[in-house]
Amino acid sequence: MDQIYELQADVLKTLANARRLEMAHLLAEEPMTVGHLADCMSLAQPNVSQHLALMRAAGVVLAERDGREIRYRLADPDIIAACRLMRAALQRRLTRLAEVSTRPADVPSPVSAEHR
Amino acid sequence: MDQIYELQADVLKTLANARRLEMAHLLAEEPMTVGHLADCMSLAQPNVSQHLALMRAAGVVLAERDGREIRYRLADPDIIAACRLMRAALQRRLTRLAEVSTRPADVPSPVSAEHR
DNA sequence: GGCACTGATGCGCAGATGCGCATGCGTCGC
DNA sequence: GCGACGCATGCGCATCTGCGCATCAGTGCC
Numbered sequence: 001m002d003q004i005y006e007l008q009a010d011v012l013k014t015l016a017n018a019r020r021l022e023m024a025h026l027l028a029e030e031p032m033t034v035g036h037l038a039d040c041m042s043l044a045q046p047n048v049s050q051h052l053a054l055m056r057a058a059g060v061v062l063a064e065r066d067g068r069e070i071r072y073r074l075a076d077p078d079i080i081a082a083c084r085l086m087r088a089a090l091q092r093r094l095t096r097l098a099e100v101s102t103r104p105a106d107v108p109s110p111v112s113a114e115h116r
Numbered sequence: 117m118d119q120i121y122e123l124q125a126d127v128l129k130t131l132a133n134a135r136r137l138e139m140a141h142l143l144a145e146e147p148m149t150v151g152h153l154a155d156c157m158s159l160a161q162p163n164v165s166q167h168l169a170l171m172r173a174a175g176v177v178l179a180e181r182d183g184r185e186i187r188y189r190l191a192d193p194d195i196i197a198a199c200r201l202m203r204a205a206l207q208r209r210l211t212r213l214a215e216v217s218t219r220p221a222d223v224p225s226p227v228s229a230e231h232r
Numbered sequence: 233g234g235c236a237c238t239g240a241t242g243c244g245c246a247g248a249t250g251c252g253c254a255t256g257c258g259t260c261g262c
Numbered sequence: 263g264c265g266a267c268g269c270a271t272g273c274g275c276a277t278c279t280g281c282g283c284a285t286c287a288g289t290g291c292c
């Protein structure tokens with residue numbers, strides 16, 4: 001009843017990183033090798049490998065050998081689906097903020113006397 | 117196109133902690149004061165206050181003064197909805213693992229000769 | 233104004249994180 | 263077998279986190 005929070009915190013921790021988040025989304029589109037991922041993101045290979053090791057330990061991605069390459073893919077589409085949902089919510093928030101800043105005096109609080 | 121990852125990583129970072137995750141779910145049920153939250157979770161008040169400060173900075177919760185108490189509530193239900201989705205996915209994973217471990221010799225790999 | 237109560241802030245420390253770098257391990261072609 | 267290739271691992275360092283602790287700030291009551 002409480003360890004589910006620990007488990008989810010672990011998964012969230014691995015996703016709480018811009019690089020890993022981008023990796024997850026790239027892998028959601030199509031499985032990839034370590035080298036390809038490193039090229040796509042302009043990162044050092046050992047760095048990519050470390051990130052992938054973390055994600056694999058958290059059960060976010062799966063590794064599969066293919067010749068002398070290793071192909072990584074998402075372990076659970078639902079996890080990334082949840083991420084997409086959150087990203088959509090944040091995008092809405094950004095859009096709302098942008099609208100407010102572009103028209104600051106458009107509708108200057110029509111019911112400003114509502115409170116107090 | 118890339119800073120959305122940074123933003124989401126920040127939000128995920130604040131949620132990537134078992135205590136804060138539990139706080140978020142408690143606040144999702146009903147708004148609470150700092151002291152009440154500290155009681156519910158058996159945590160020190162300064163500690164709860166720090167966690168709430170982080171979540172407020174990330175835009176996950178909102179603070180509202182009510183007399184000399186301060187009531188915290190969720191800023192965006194969609195964020196926690198995404199968390200619930202992820203938690204459900206993890207719960208399914210746990211259930212699956214539990215089923216496998218409780219009946220280890222039920223169907224002992226019927227096609228075990230499949231590889232090698 | 234003084235006091236009690238509620239919450240925020242500063243400080244210090246132990247542990248975790250992200251990265252570059254060099255190196256080890258497994259696989260394929262010769 | 264040996265070198266080349268693809269990936270993993272170990273190490274060191276700068277930085278960040280989470281926590282306990284003491285203390286400061288805002289509010290209501292007398």
